[in-house]
Amino acid sequence: MDSRPVREEAHGADEVLLVLDGRLELLVEGAEVALGAGEMYRVPAGARHAVHPGSRGTLMIVEEPGA
Numbered sequence: 332m333d334s335r336p337v338r339e340e341a342h343g344a345d346e347v348l349l350v351l352d353g354r355l356e357l358l359v360e361g362a363e364v365a366l367g368a369g370e371m372y373r374v375p376a377g378a379r380h381a382v383h384p385g386s387r388g389t390l391m392i393v394e395e396p397g398a
Contacts, residue, residue: 332390337382345395346374353388357381 332353339358348355349371357364357372359380366372368388374380 332382332386332388334385334387336384336386339379339381341377341379342374342394343376344397345376347393347395348372348374349391349393351389351391353386353390355386355388355390356383357386358383 332355348357348366350366350368352368354368355364355366355372357366357380359372359374360378364372
């Protein structure tokens with residue numbers, strides 16, 4: 332994550348977002364979600380989500396097809 336926003340998107344499979352270091356600021360289906368290093372969040376399939384500007388660090392994204 333390099334502090335630039337990521338436009339709203341949705342996926343056909345669940346995604347697990349794991350913040351390895353830094354901070355992630357999300358908007359998921361209209362709800363604010365803030366995660367720090369070591370925290371994880373599951374974005375359900377079809378959920379609209381976007382990354383807010385200012386999110387910095389290393390993010391691992393794991394897609395769970397068929398979850």
